[in-house]
Amino acid sequence: MQNILSSLLTWSTVTNLIDIAVVWWVLYRLIMLLRGTKAVQLFRGVLVIAVIRIIAWYLQLRSVAFIIDQVINWSVVAIVIIFQPEIRRGLEHIGRGSFFRHNRDSAREQEVRMVREIDTAVQYMSKRRIGALITIQKNTGLEDYIETGIKMDAEITGALLINTFIPNTPLHDGAVIIRDNRIAVAAAYLPLSESSAIPKNLGTRHRAAVGISEVTDAVTVVVSEETGGVTITNNNNLMIDLSREDYLKFLNAQLVSPEEEPGNPYREFFENIFKRGAKK
Structure with a gap:
């Protein structure tokens, strides 16, 4: 048992746990920031596109898959344009420190x-x-x-x-x-x-x-x-x-x-x- 615990409590395991916790916390704060805004509806549209791409891959629909791939390739630019108000709002929160500080x-x-x-x-x-x-x-x-x-x-x-x-x-x-x-x-x-x-x-x-x-x-x-x-x-x-x-x-x-x-x-x-x- 001691060997098992010592093998688990390594520096690598601790850093991985910290890494997962930080990513989880950032995602949670982003979801809370976008909750109730128009961005939620747009995000659902992104999920629909992802589902269509998975279905096209599974059913070997090459034309549909090609079109979806093009959409995904340009998605980074599109997301910046579409979510511009929410991105600006998030940066304002970070600038005021409220993104990292939450006192109920x-x-x-x-x-x-x-x-x-x-x-x-x-x-x-x-x-x-x-x-x-x-x-x-x-x-x-x-x-x-x-x-x-x-x-x-x-x-x-x-x-x-x-x-x-x-x-x-x-x-x-x-x-x-x-x-x-x-x-x-x-x-x-x-x-x-x-x-x-x-x-x-x-x-x-x-x-x-x-x-x-x-x-x-x-x-x-x-x-x-x-x-x-x-x-x-x-x-x-x-x-x-x-x-x-x-x-x-x-x-x-x-x-x-x-x-x-x-x-x-x-x-x-x-x-x-x-x-x-x-x-x-």
Whole structure:
């Protein structure tokens, strides 16, 4: 037994284990980085091509195999082009050190602070009927829409959000997009929904909020310029004129990581609201 253990606990075995662990960890972080983005769908397409190539090899389909081989030969260039937003996002994470450092408690504190600062801004603007449109990225990347805005890359504060939406200022028209607990851009353009189910009394901000919720899982907060009412959209659901208590419950349920248990008591509450007809 001692001989067996000594033969296993060699430097070569240790380095191999370290090698496997590092590769596993890097792949895991890459999967977590791409989770929920458009890149996942593209990656599935790559897997389909690989499966077709295996089938062509097994069935001796030479023409199909030749075509697939050409596709694979150019795949490196194609992947760089197709996954450019995700590659840039990953490099940004590495530059900030977040790719190698993951502190759940610290992340949760940032999420709690983000909700608190958004609440401060919403309360101020709602009382004064200052129109606002704030979109918070979740799993689906918003790079296409971030590129339309003016870059800020700033810490989230209520004062900054309020100042951004003050009427007749350069950044007030458009959406503020929050990504990774930071204000990424202001004055961004969101897709307008063409749904006929949206009430006619709602304006462009609300249509933009519904539009982004139709194509991503982002949470969007709207402050009405006409009434001061607070509206939230998420996953093609529209919740109009929420009280402060209700929108805080929703934001905490959607944006703040659970402290201990993975479940969140507010999720079921709002899912039931949606089912009862919160979708307008």
